[in-house]
Amino acid sequence: MELLRFATAGSVDDGKSTLIGRLLHDTKALFDDVIEAVAASTEKRGGEGLDLALVTDGLRAEREQGITIDVAYRYFSTPLRSFVIADTPGHVQYTRNMVTGASTSDVAVILVDARHGLREQSHRHACLSGLLGIDHLVLAVNKMDLVDWSRDRYDEIRTEFAALAEALGVTTVTSIPLCALDGGNVVDPSPHTPWYHGPTLLQHLETLPIPQPANAHLRLPVQIVIKPPTGTGEGRWYAGSLAAGVPVVGQEVVVLPSGTRSTIKAVEGSAPAVRVQLTDELDVGRGDVIAAADAPPQTVAHLHARVAWMSDKPLTQGSHVMVKHATRTVKAVATILHDRLDVSTLQSETKITQLGLNEIGTVEFLTSLPLPVDAYSDNRTMGSFIVIDEVTNATVGAGMVTAA
Amino acid sequence: MTTDAPSQHDAEREGRLGIDQRLAELEAHAIFVIREVAAECERPVLLFSGGKDSVVMLHLAKKAFEPGKIPFPVMHVDTGHNFPEVIEFRDRLVAELDVRLVVASVQEAIDTGRAADPGPTGSRNRLQTVALLDAITRDKFDAAFGGARRDEDKARAKERILSFRDAFGQWDPRNQRPELWRLYNPRVRPGEHLRAFPLSDWTEVDIWRYVAVNQIELPAMYYSHRRTVVERDGMLLAVGAWTPPGTGEEPFEETVRYRTVGDMTCTGAVRSDAGNAWEVLVEIEQSRITERGATRADDRFSEAAMEDRKREGYF
Numbered sequence: 001m002e003l004l005r006f007a008t009a010g011s012v013d014d015g016k017s018t019l020i021g022r023l024l025h026d027t028k029a030l031f032d033d034v035i036e037a038v039a040a041s042t043e044k045r046g047g048e049g050l051d052l053a054l055v056t057d058g059l060r061a062e063r064e065q066g067i068t069i070d071v072a073y074r075y076f077s078t079p080l081r082s083f084v085i086a087d088t089p090g091h092v093q094y095t096r097n098m099v100t101g102a103s104t105s106d107v108a109v110i111l112v113d114a115r116h117g118l119r120e121q122s123h124r125h126a127c128l129s130g131l132l133g134i135d136h137l138v139l140a141v142n143k144m145d146l147v148d149w150s151r152d153r154y155d156e157i158r159t160e161f162a163a164l165a166e167a168l169g170v171t172t173v174t175s176i177p178l179c180a181l182d183g184g185n186v187v188d189p190s191p192h193t194p195w196y197h198g199p200t201l202l203q204h205l206e207t208l209p210i211p212q213p214a215n216a217h218l219r220l221p222v223q224i225v226i227k228p229p230t231g232t233g234e235g236r237w238y239a240g241s242l243a244a245g246v247p248v249v250g251q252e253v254v255v256l257p258s259g260t261r262s263t264i265k266a267v268e269g270s271a272p273a274v275r276v277q278l279t280d281e282l283d284v285g286r287g288d289v290i291a292a293a294d295a296p297p298q299t300v301a302h303l304h305a306r307v308a309w310m311s312d313k314p315l316t317q318g319s320h321v322m323v324k325h326a327t328r329t330v331k332a333v334a335t336i337l338h339d340r341l342d343v344s345t346l347q348s349e350t351k352i353t354q355l356g357l358n359e360i361g362t363v364e365f366l367t368s369l370p371l372p373v374d375a376y377s378d379n380r381t382m383g384s385f386i387v388i389d390e391v392t393n394a395t396v397g398a399g400m401v402t403a404a
Numbered sequence: 405m406t407t408d409a410p411s412q413h414d415a416e417r418e419g420r421l422g423i424d425q426r427l428a429e430l431e432a433h434a435i436f437v438i439r440e441v442a443a444e445c446e447r448p449v450l451l452f453s454g455g456k457d458s459v460v461m462l463h464l465a466k467k468a469f470e471p472g473k474i475p476f477p478v479m480h481v482d483t484g485h486n487f488p489e490v491i492e493f494r495d496r497l498v499a500e501l502d503v504r505l506v507v508a509s510v511q512e513a514i515d516t517g518r519a520a521d522p523g524p525t526g527s528r529n530r531l532q533t534v535a536l537l538d539a540i541t542r543d544k545f546d547a548a549f550g551g552a553r554r555d556e557d558k559a560r561a562k563e564r565i566l567s568f569r570d571a572f573g574q575w576d577p578r579n580q581r582p583e584l585w586r587l588y589n590p591r592v593r594p595g596e597h598l599r600a601f602p603l604s605d606w607t608e609v610d611i612w613r614y615v616a617v618n619q620i621e622l623p624a625m626y627y628s629h630r631r632t633v634v635e636r637d638g639m640l641l642a643v644g645a646w647t648p649p650g651t652g653e654e655p656f657e658e659t660v661r662y663r664t665v666g667d668m669t670c671t672g673a674v675r676s677d678a679g680n681a682w683e684v685l686v687e688i689e690q691s692r693i694t695e696r697g698a699t700r701a702d703d704r705f706s707e708a709a710m711e712d713r714k715r716e717g718y719f
Contacts, residue, residue, distance in 0.1 A: 001424045001425065001426050002424075003425055003426040003429055056558070056561075070562050070577060070578065070580065072554075072558075072561040072562050073554045073561055073604070074554075074561065075554070075555050075605070075607050084605060096582050097582070099582070099584065100582045100583055100584055103585045104585060104586075223436070223439040223440060223443055224442065224443045226469060226470075226471065226472040227472060228471045228472060229471065229472070232471075234471070237471070237472075239439060239468075239469075240439075241432060241435075241436045241586075268470075269467075270428065270431075270432070271432075272432050272436075273431070273432040273435040273436060273467075273468075275470075286443050310582055324587055324589065325587075327440070327443070329444075329591075380585060381585065381586070384584070384585050384587065385587065386584055386585075386587045386589060388589055388591060393589070393591035393592060393593065394581060395581045395582050395583075395584070395589045398582070398584045
């Protein structure tokens with residue numbers, strides 16, 4: 001069975017929790033005791049029937065305030081596919097959660113309220129999805145019942161979103177008119193949209209092509225070195241998760257950043273979690289990358305990257321941080337702050353002095369050790385890194401290498 | 405010239421054995437997380453209850469470090485109210501894998517006055533947190549692997565794969581580290597620790613399929629057997645030293661199996677004829693009640709029962 005990971009995003013009150021509750025309910029992913037508990041909670045809050053938004057809001061504060069605070073992950077499956085939903089909150093102060101949810105997703109479902117159309121948050125969500133390399137967006141136009149299932153209203157929003165997606169360079173966009181409250185066009189087709197001939201949301205998620213990583217050149221960041229039991233006379237194993245390609249016995253490789261060459265002697269495990277042996281006794285350790293000798297990544301000490309900043313303490317020129325790239329963590333300093341991107345207007349502002357919470361900009365870091373990187377657009381694993389605060393150990397930024 | 409078409413038999417076998425993208429991806433990801441934590445943390449420990457999730461964790465840890473040994477010890481938080489067959493199973497598995505076993509004892513926490521005794525038949529579920537945190541402090545563990553899954557509970561759905569705990573062992577769900585791509589940040593300061601949940605994205609069905617496909621041995625109580633039980637709050641509870649029949653409760657024999665393994669006083673059985681993992685799978689796929697709802701009294705207190713316990717430092 002195939003696995004599709006998708007992120008859902010929407011502004012406050014767009015009905016995202018209800019939509020997810022509806023998806024889970026109508027695909028029979030909710031068990032009887034959960035449904036009973038939701039019914040009881042609904043009644044306790046003075047409602048009637050099933051308030052499906054209560055299925056997903058898991059924290060006490062979320063139910064008290066009627067909002068979603070943190071990314072939550074949900075699971076359901078149909079006979080065709082299994083799904084992981086990264087449910088990301090819509091509040092502006094929690095935008096970092098959108099980046100988090102999108103970073104592991106293949107597809108993003110962006111929800112808008114048919115009455116309000118696209119809002120600043122919608123632009124932000126589409127832009128962040130695009131930045132994180134998601135090239136398949138689904139626009140879910142929700143609450144169609146509140147605009148009398150108007151085809152004109154739907155077309156208006158759809159057209160506006162298509163223009164936005166084009167500006168972002170997103171290649172595939174699918175729009176669906178739906179109503180999470182009554183379930184129309186979520187799992188089952190709605191009787192109110194005879195003018196709509198496309199799939200329901202679930203049908204679309206079940207059939208859209210899942211992006212497959214190109215069969216690229218070998219990249220194996222070493223996680224650990226395994227010494228076989230003493231007395232076996234066996235050599236050391238380098239274990240890791242393949243970031244690209246598949247190692248083959250006899251293949252010529254280069255170990256980075258040292259640049260030493262060798263050949264693959266043995267491969268075990270099942271991809272992507274593998275371990276390899278090399279023909280030569282080399283000094284290879286955690287953090288090194290074993291790569292195809294004929295097409296290695298660039299090894300650079302200057303990281304040129306798009307950075308999403310996630311800390312109250314802004315990033316300034318000269319900030320000392322730590323950078324974790326693949327399996328290596330190094331010290332780094334921000335040397336140049338090139339620009340800041342306004343994700344609502346897609347305009348860049350240059351001559352900036354700092355990057356604040358939830359802001360996105362282009363930054364250059366000098367690292368204490370050269371790192372083997374690919375551009376993020378070529379390889380998500382080899383082109384991404386996180387920024388860690390030296391003092392608190394908190395994760396304060398997400399970086400995407402723009403050019404290697 | 406002729407080409408061999410893939411036979412019907414192969415297709416069926418592949419379907420039945422579940423050799424599919426999902427399970428392979430889940431396994432590889434769990435191994436990745438286990439290796440990351442083992443490489444970056446100084447003193448990790450694997451929490452082991454004898455339950456199916458922790459048995460799968462141990463299986464994955466073994467795979468992650470082959471042909472070497474698992475490079476960290478295993479900790480059992482012992483409520484003293486165990487199913488005896490689980491303890492026997494634990495000791496055998498630990499000996500087979502040649503890993504060190506650390507026992508964090510709830511009885512000891514009670515004896516030393518660290519926790520109040522809930523009485524001979526009371527649930528010691530919540531007291532596990534005290535024993536666990538004390539053991540983490542005593543042995544200076546900076547990471548504890550757990551088998552928790554996000555599909556188990558609404559509060560768990562909010563949890564990160566690497567979940568940060570402060571010096572008091574507390575979880576702050578509103579202030580979690582963002583978790584981007586597969587770039588996990590296991591850095592902690594002395595006194596703080598992490599909980600690592602490599603099975604976060606697995607569901608109960610995935611666990612059973614993995615157990616079936618890989619023929620992983622579980623404690624026998626997971627499969628259909630005869631047991632003397634009483635019916636309490638709609639659950640079947642085994643009759644034992646800590647779970648005597650209450651007034652008006654008539655013990656009877658029933659063919660049952662367990663969906664989870666916990667403290668004897670709060671873990672219920674379900675009626676079942678499933679004698680192996682494949683048969684359990686069929687039952688689970690038809691079941692309409694979650695495993696914790698069906699068989700765990702500890703999650704029935706309130707809507708936020710799990711969130712409250714997790715904030716205090718529970719598994």
